[in-house]
Amino acid sequence: MTRERSELKSIGYEIFIGILSLLSIVNLVLVYAAREQSLDTVLEVMNALFSVIFLADFLYRILTAPSAGAYFFRHFGWADLLASMPFAQLKFLRIFRLIRVYRLLRDVGIRTIGRALSKDRAGSSLYILLLMGIFVLEFGSLTMLRIEQYAPGANITTASDTIWYTIVTISTVGYGDQYPVTGAGRILGTGIIVVGVGIFGTFTGYLANFFLSPKNPAPPVDAAGTGTATVEGLRQRLEESEAKLTEIRKLLAGPTG
Incomplete structure (x- = not known):
């Protein structure tokens, strides 16, 4: 184990x-x-x-x-x-x-x-989006090719075309040299854009959290020292209270003789 x-x-x-x-x-x-x-x-x-x-x-x-x-x-x-x-x-x-x-x-x-x-929600979200990006790169490319390959006026007609389009789209660069011409292809392209924005947005937040979070957290409080200080403080207050009670008793007793 x-x-x-x-x-x-x-x-x-x-x-x-x-x-x-x-x-x-x-x-x-x-x-x-x-x-x-x-x-x-x-x-x-x-x-x-x-x-x-x-x-x-x-x-x-x-x-x-x-x-x-x-x-x-x-x-x-x-x-x-x-x-x-x-x-x-x-x-x-x-x-x-x-x-x-x-x-x-x-x-x-x-x-x-x-x-x-x-x-570790930040790290988990990053891994999920990376997996989504990989799945979109593979299955999104294959699906886009199936949709666009034989469409009239299509410019995504080969595997290299669809891989290039998916990479450019998921990276949010968007050169525009390859683009879908069918309705189904545009819907799929919108999904690829959303995944790309999510990946880079989450990655930016993960880096910000990694670099801005404190590397050396404050040292833990010494429990033994704190306990000793607390006991000493209580003892001092108890002595002060006893002194005040003694003065009150003397005042209540009044003058003798």
Whole structure:
């Protein structure tokens, strides 16, 4: 259990990597199930993107692992490295990453996952929007191509056209050289714009929270010192009260003799 916890990064990050691993395996199945040039082109672009993300994930894990050798040789770090390579023969190794994420999250528990995601709302929102951006880049490109490819007057007619349009739109740049001409295509384009604005807005807020939040919180109050000071203060007040009561008794007694 200790080893699993030491391997575990943030909950949101592990879920993000797990979903990307699952999507990459689904893409591998699609490549062999559907023989189509446009689909192959989009999936090749997505595979290149996944390779960069998984390579960065491997470097992050091996640099932060308690033992780099143990992670690489005993905990299937070699599989993570090979799976990050953009070769079709090695993509199946990404299942090891998916199994690891599942095992780690299973050991943590559903309640702990929910509390962690709720506590880190900014990071969770960022991961959700990044996933949405990746899904929109892949499935939005494929859907836009299906809608626009054979429409009269269309200028989005190839896989490269639709990938370029989706990237430009989701990044909120909007060159305007590629644009949908059908109603369904424009509705889909509006959704891509909304997702892009959400990603960059959330990313800006996440960076602001990261840089503006205090790095060194105020040191905790010394409970022992506070308790001692409180006792001394109460003792002093008690003595003052006793002195005043003594004076009151003398006044009430009046002069003697």
